[in-house]
Amino acid sequence: MDKNREQLRELLAREDFSEIFERADTLRREQVGDTIRVRALLEFSNYCRRSCRYCGLNCRNPKLERFRLEPAEIVETALAAREAGYRTIVLQSGEDPYYTPEILGEMVRKIKPSGIAVTLSCGEFSREEYRYFRECGADRYLLKHETSDPNLYAGLHPDSTLEQRVQCQRYIKEAGLETGGGFMIGLPGQTLDTIAGDLLLLREIGCDMAGIGPFLPHPDTPLRDAAHGSAQLTMRAVALARLLLPRANLPATTALGVLDAKEKRSVFSCGANVIMQKVTPQRMKNLYQIYPASFEEVDIPEGRKRVEQEIVSLGRIPE
Numbered sequence: 001m002d003k004n005r006e007q008l009r010e011l012l013a014r015e016d017f018s019e020i021f022e023r024a025d026t027l028r029r030e031q032v033g034d035t036i037r038v039r040a041l042l043e044f045s046n047y048c049r050r051s052c053r054y055c056g057l058n059c060r061n062p063k064l065e066r067f068r069l070e071p072a073e074i075v076e077t078a079l080a081a082r083e084a085g086y087r088t089i090v091l092q093s094g095e096d097p098y099y100t101p102e103i104l105g106e107m108v109r110k111i112k113p114s115g116i117a118v119t120l121s122c123g124e125f126s127r128e129e130y131r132y133f134r135e136c137g138a139d140r141y142l143l144k145h146e147t148s149d150p151n152l153y154a155g156l157h158p159d160s161t162l163e164q165r166v167q168c169q170r171y172i173k174e175a176g177l178e179t180g181g182g183f184m185i186g187l188p189g190q191t192l193d194t195i196a197g198d199l200l201l202l203r204e205i206g207c208d209m210a211g212i213g214p215f216l217p218h219p220d221t222p223l224r225d226a227a228h229g230s231a232q233l234t235m236r237a238v239a240l241a242r243l244l245l246p247r248a249n250l251p252a253t254t255a256l257g258v259l260d261a262k263e264k265r266s267v268f269s270c271g272a273n274v275i276m277q278k279v280t281p282q283r284m285k286n287l288y289q290i291y292p293a294s295f296e297e298v299d300i301p302e303g304r305k306r307v308e309q310e311i312v313s314l315g316r317i318p319e
């Protein structure tokens with residue numbers, strides 16, 4: 001689909017979107033099939049050196065109880081996820097300097113021989129560091145651009161720029177890592193035109209994966225009083241992302257499920273083909289408060305079983 005920004009903005013604003021949802025669903029089936037790819041998500045540290053204004057993990061939030069898993073426990077949990085049937089593990093954290101590139105690389109080296117693909121999602125690093133992760137065997141890296149409007153980006157991220165963010169994504173791509181990007185829907189100050197720009201930026205970066213989720217206000221952040229993003233608009237953006245990036249991996253984001261469990265199911269019929277399931281130890285799961293949410297107590301094998309049942313109930317095939 002060779003749409004320009006103006007056309008995308010118009011599509012997003014349509015009264016009736018059902019035809020585009022259907023096109024996205026058909027294209028998803030043709031291009032990536034009927035499986036839903038399951039990723040284990042291990043959130044291993046909620047320490048963060050950044051102060052992103054929307055995020056509950058930001059270093060200026062004194063209310064959050066912080067935790068860190070030791071590298072040995074991270075490796076052990078990844079191996080338990082492999083044992084339970086997961087084929088990919090996403091290791092995610094705040095930007096926590098405790099985990100040096102050497103430590104992260106060593107964890108990847110220990111996990112990879114078990115035959116599970118490793119995705120890292122630990123923030124911004126240098127070009128050489130991303131290369132090093134690839135050398136250690138990391139398969140993918142997830143780093144969302146968050147918003148494509150440079151001014152909005154600067155206002156929300158007191159310690160970074162959009163340019164720096166996108167540069168990191170290019171380094172990730174260049175290092176030979178599959179590149180996961182994405183952005184939020186409903187950030188205060190965002191317009192449909194911004195979202196059109198977000199969609200085009202995914203394609204420009206060459207994202208192999210894109211997570212698109214609604215913004216959810218966190219009570220202990222400066223954006224506590226802002227409205228949450230719209231589930232409908234999130235689904236529209238996912239459908240258009242499918243049309244722009246036909247073969248991409250597009251998750252139904254956890255944030256969408258927190259906002260509306262029903263919409264998280266429906267997004268699989270408008271372009272999405274990936275789901276993430278937490279394997280974070282129970283005592284930490286509820287401390288990883290990017291946005292307010294609570295997660296039920298379920299061990300790793302049981303979580304895998306439930307996500308497979310959920311996928312089958314949607315008429316799809318767990319992968």
Ligand code: 5AD
Nearest residue numbers: 054055144214215216217255290291
């Ligand atoms: N609401 C929704 N998503 C958020 N993220 C961070 N804070 C919020 C929030 N308040 C998303 C960002 C980040 C990912 C890990 O979580 O897109 O990249």
